[in-house]
Amino acid sequence: MIPHKTPHLTHKEKKDLKILALFTSVYCRDHHAETREPLSSLPRQLACLEKYRCCASCRDFLIYAIERRLNCPLEERPACKHCHVHCYRPDHREKVREIMRYSGKALIRRGRLDLLWHYLF
Ligand SMILES: [Zn+2]
Secondary structure (H helix, E strand, C coil): CCCCCCCCCCHHHHHHHHHHHHHHHHHHHHHCCCCCEECCCCCHHHHHHCCCEECHHHHHHHHHHHHHHHCCCCCCCCCHHHCCCCCCCHHHHHHHHHHHHHHHHHHHHCCCCCCCCCCCC
């Protein structure tokens, strides 16, 4: 779980997490037929992520990814694809790549977020 005493988030951290949630929800909408719900019991600093809905397994993944992002030990926070720490479990890393690849393209096709494609992963 994400700790409720999550410290104040920087603008960049919030942006990263929004992209993560957005991309996961886009991927989920096109791949999973299950009922999608917002993440529940988020700390108040992350309430901005509640508008993104995912199925249960994508919510689990997203919580994991948010935790990893918040626990990133690197001062400079390189884009994860350039990171040498590789904090994601291998199966999650594969999933995050797939989500970013798919949703990045889907959003670009709709003429949105062209900047974001290379931003995170
Ligand atoms: Zn899903």
